[in-house]
Amino acid sequence: xxxxxxxxxxxxxxxxxxxxxxxxxxxxxxxxxxxxxxxxxxxxxxxxxxxxxxxxxxxxxxxxxxxxxxxxxxxxxxxxxxxxxxxxxxxxxxxxxxxxxxxxxxxxxxxxxxxxxxxxxxxxxxxxxxxxxxxxxxxxxxxxxxxxxxxxxxxxxxxxxxxxxxxxxxxxxxxxxxxxxxxxxxxxxxxxxxxxxxxxxxxxxxxxxxxxxxxxxxxxxxxxxxxxxxxxxxxxxxxxxxxxxxxxxxxxxxxxxxxxxxxxxxxxxxxxxxxxxxxxxxxxxxxxxxxxxxxxxxxxxxxxxxxxxxxxxxxxxxxxxxxxxx
Numbered sequence: 001x002x003x004x005x006x007x008x009x010x011x012x013x014x015x016x017x018x019x020x021x022x023x024x025x026x027x028x029x030x031x032x033x034x035x036x037x038x039x040x041x042x043x044x045x046x047x048x049x050x051x052x053x054x055x056x057x058x059x060x061x062x063x064x065x066x067x068x069x070x071x072x073x074x075x076x077x078x079x080x081x082x083x084x085x086x087x088x089x090x091x092x093x094x095x096x097x098x099x100x101x102x103x104x105x106x107x108x109x110x111x112x113x114x115x116x117x118x119x120x121x122x123x124x125x126x127x128x129x130x131x132x133x134x135x136x137x138x139x140x141x142x143x144x145x146x147x148x149x150x151x152x153x154x155x156x157x158x159x160x161x162x163x164x165x166x167x168x169x170x171x172x173x174x175x176x177x178x179x180x181x182x183x184x185x186x187x188x189x190x191x192x193x194x195x196x197x198x199x200x201x202x203x204x205x206x207x208x209x210x211x212x213x214x215x216x217x218x219x220x221x222x223x224x225x226x227x228x229x230x231x232x233x234x235x236x237x238x239x240x241x242x243x244x245x246x247x248x249x250x251x252x253x254x255x256x257x258x259x260x261x262x263x264x265x266x267x268x269x270x271x272x273x274x275x276x277x278x279x280x281x282x283x284x285x286x287x288x289x290x291x292x293x294x295x296x297x298x299x300x301x302x303x304x305x306x307x308x309x310x311x312x313x314x315x316x317x318x319x320x321x322x323x324x325x326x
Contacts, residue, residue, distance in 0.1 A: 030089075030090055030263070030265060030266045030269055031062055031063075031064045031090060031091055031266070031269075032064075032091075033064060033091060034064050034065040034066070034067050034091075035058075035062060035064060035065075035066050035067070035090070035091050035092075035093065035270070036067050036069055036091065036092045036093070037051055037055075037066055037067065037068050037069070037093050037094075037095050037256075038069050038071050038079045038082055038083050038092065038093065038094050038095070039051050039068060039069065039070050039071070039079065039095050040070075040071060040072060040073075040075075040076035040077075040078070040079035040080065040094075040095075040096060040099070041070065041072060041076070041161055041188065041189035041190065042070060042072050042188050042189030042190075042191050042192050043070050043189075043191065044189070044190075044191035044211075045161065045189035045190035045191040045192075045207075045208075045210075045211050046127055046190050046207070046208035046210045046211050046252075046254075046290075046291075046292075047095060047096075047097060047189070047190075047254060048068070048070060048189070048191075049210050049290060050095070050124060050125055050127075050254050050287065050290075050292060051068045051095050052068055053283055053286050053287055053290075054066075054124065054274065054277045054278075054283065055068055056277075056283075057273075057276055057277035057280045057283055058270075058273045058274060058276070058277045060276075061272065061273035061276040061277070062269070062270070062273050072188040072189060073188060075099055075103050075162035075163050075164050075165060075186070076096060076099045076100070076103060076162065076165075077103065077110075077111070077112065079094060079096075080094060080096065080100075080112060080114065080117070080118075081111070081112055083118075083257070083259060084112055084117040084118065084259055084260075085259075086259055087259075088258070088259040088260065088261035088262040088263075089262065089263070089266070090258060090262050090263060090266030090267070090269075090270065092259070093121070093256055093257065093258050093270065094118065094256070094257040094258075095124075095254060095255070095256055095257075096254070096255065096257060097127065097166065097252050097253055097254050097255070098165070098166035098169075098252045098253060098309065098313070099162065099164060099165050099166065100114055100118075100255070100257070100306075101306060101309050101310050101313050102164045102165065102166060102168075102169055102313050103164040105164070105310075105313055105314055105317050105323075105325075106163070106164040106317060106323050106324070106325055107164070107325055108325040116260060117259065117260055118257040118258065118259065118260055119257065119258045119259070119260050119261075119262055119267060119299070120255065120256075120257055120299050120302040120303050120306060121255070121256040121257060121258055121267050121270055121271050121274070121299060121302065122255060122256055122270075122271045122274050122275070122296075122297045122298060122299065122301070122302050123253055123254070123255040123295045123297040123301065123302045123305055124253075124254045124255055124256060124274060124278065124294070124295065125253060125254045125287060125292040125293055125294055125295060126251055126252075126253050126292070126293040126295060127208055127251065127252040127253060127254060127291065127292055127293075128208075128209070128226055128227060128228045128232045128233075128251050128252075128291060128293075129166070129167060129170055129206055129207060129208055129226070129227045129228075129250075129251065129252055130206070130207065130208070130209055130212060130223050130224075130225065130226055130227065130232065130235070130238065131145070131170075131174070131204065131205075131206050131223070131224045131225045131226075131227065131241065132197065132204060132205050132206070132207070132212050132215075132216070132221050132222065132223050132224065133145065133197075133203060133204045133221065133222055133224060134197050134198070134200055134202070134203060134204070134220065134221055135219060135220050135221055135222060136200070137203055137204065137222070139224070140222065140224075141224060142224050142225040142239065142241060142244050143244060145204070145224055146178045146180055146244075149178070149180035149181070149182060150179070150180055153180070153181045154181045154182070154183055155183070156182050156183065156203045156204060157182070157183045157184075157185050157202045157203045157204070158171055158182050158183070158184060158185065158202065158203065158204040158205055158206060159184075159185045159186070159187055159193040159196060159197065159202045159204075159205040159206075159207075160184065160185075160186060160187065160193065160205065160206050160207065161186075161187055161188070161189050161190050161192075161193060161207065162186045162187065162188065163184075163186045164323070165186070166250065166251075166252040167205075167206040167207060167252075168184060168186070168206075168323070169250060169313060169316050169320075169323065170206045170227045170250045171184060171206050172316060172320040172322055172323055173248060173250060173316050173319075173320070174241065174245075174248070175320075176319055176320060177245040177247070177248055178245060182204075184322070185202050189211075190207040190208055190210070190211030190212075191211055193205045193207050193211065194207060194211050194212050194214070194215045194221070195215075197212075197215060197220070197221050198215045198218065198220035198221060206227065208252070208291055209232060209234050209235060209290065209291030210290040210291050210292075213290075213291075223235060223238050224238070225238060225239055225240060225241045225243075225244070226238050226239070226240045226241065227240075227241055227248070227249075227250050227251060228240060228242075228249055228250070228251045229242045229248075229249035232291065233288070233291075233293070234288075234289070234290070234291040235291075250312070250316075253295075253305070253309070254292075255302055255305075255306075256270065256271075256274060258270070267299060268299075271297075271298060271299065275296050278294045278295075278296055279296070
């Protein structure tokens with residue numbers, strides 16, 4: 001598969017090219033009450049952590065609290081449905097990642113048309129992922145992991161935060177390029193995956209650095225490789241999968257969405273609040289330390305990003321029988 005994703009340097013350059021947040025000026029009419037941000041994944045995972053890092057500064061900018069709520073299940077569909085059915089007044093928003101694009105590509109029976117149900121607000125971060133194994137797994141390198149998988153086809157289990165989650169796509173792409181067969185085990189979030197890896201209930205996983213770090217630090221897991229074309233800035237000692245399988249490059253991201261029909265003024269104001277939070281040195285430092293690459297964007301920038309990502313994800317679906325909708 002061609003390397004469709006831009007390099008980290010290019011992404012950072014594009015992010016820095018976006019104009020800084022303008023002065024806030026007088027308090028706008030929106031929001032009139034606290035804003036609810038619905039997160040489709042479990043507490044402690046990468047999506048939840050990003051939301052809670054951004055929460056204080058977004059609330060400060062808006063002049064109203066930002067309330068983060070976790071609504072897990074159905075690979076994000078439960079949370080998305082809740083937000084889509086909320087009044088389009090900007091007071092209930094969705095934070096989602098790559099599953100916003102990947103889930104509709106893998107299900108024919110989608111009860112919700114994401115493209116029609118939501119208005120993109122802005123991208124917040126880029127999230128590189130890592131391939132990890134339990135501490136006693138008999139492989140210390142990606143090459144050894146592949147050898148184990150070839151010796152025991154279909155016997156090695158790997159967890160991700162859900163069916164059609166970007167981690168699932170990453171695992172399918174690895175199997176295609178390495179010529180191996182693994183058993184996918186879906187969870188409700190990265191924290192749940194890490195917990196079961198630490199407990200020895202699965203052999204491997206593909207999740208974020210933020211989710212796996214506590215387990216690695218406790219000596220209950222090892223990181224084998226990074227899913228991006230370049231090494232992870234938070235773990236530069238870990239090789240990229242592309243170093244063994246040239247052309248392998250998939251990454252995740254996090255962005256904000258509003259129900260379709262939400263007033264443009266509310267979308268623009270929340271986008272400004274997000275940029276304000278991302279420009280805060282303390283918030284930015286916490287995000288980077290947890291493996292995120294902050295991105296300042298607009299609705300137009302985010303819409304273009306979604307279109308590019310959809311093209312890449314569609315190529316993975318076309319190459320993977322396990323991901324094709326039945």
